[in-house]
Structure formats: structure tokens, C-alpha cells
Amino acid sequence: MLFGTELGDVYRAILPNGQLEADEYERIENGVELYDEADNLLAFVPYANLEAFLTEHAYADEGPGVM
Template identity: 55%
Template sequence: MFRAILPEGQIDCERYEHTENGLELYDEDDEFLAFVPYANLHALADEEIYSGDERSIM
């Protein structure tokens, strides 16, 4: 599971694909969730970093 971190919030996704201009995010059923332009993407984090330590990663 991954988490796309944006200025407006976060989007959880199961997988993603790089495109020329951004990321395409997909859920566990392989359904398209969102397109995130690289200019709006602050970070893409593996969900495991949230479960291992309670300290903030921001």
C-alpha cells in the first residue's frame, strides 16, 4: 500500500504507474483512483513507514 502526499491531503493506493507528467494511482481492485501531476506531489510513501514508528515523517 502506498500513500501519495499532496498539498491538499493524501490518497492511499495499492499501486501506481509513472507517466511522463505524473503518477496514475490504482486501488486494490486495479481501478483508477487519480492522476497526480508531479508538480503537485510532495511525496509517495510506502505504507510500511507509517506502521513502524509513531514519530512524524513530515
């Protein structure tokens, strides 16, 4: 089941060596599959390599963050 961006959100997968952006994602047994707006697979990210998974709203908050 794909989880999409009904409100135009962009999902960010934070990895040890950078980040990936996706319009849709699917959680599977061993990781997350990231898709673009045309449902093309961009990447598979194993849970072991996924440090965080956020929407762009996480960057818009003016309050203090947790590190």
C-alpha cells in the same frame, strides 16, 4: 507498467491538501496514476502536486524522521 503491492502495502501520495491511498501505481511522463486493488484508476497526480510518495512502512518506523 503497474507497480503492485505484493506484500499488501498501501501506497500514500502526499499532496498539498491531503493524501490519497492506492494499492498500485504507475509512473508516467507527467505524474503518477493511482489504482485500487481491482486496477480501477483512482486519480492522476501531476509531479508538480506530489509532495511525497510513501508506503505504509514509512509510518511504522520508530526512529527519527526527516522533515
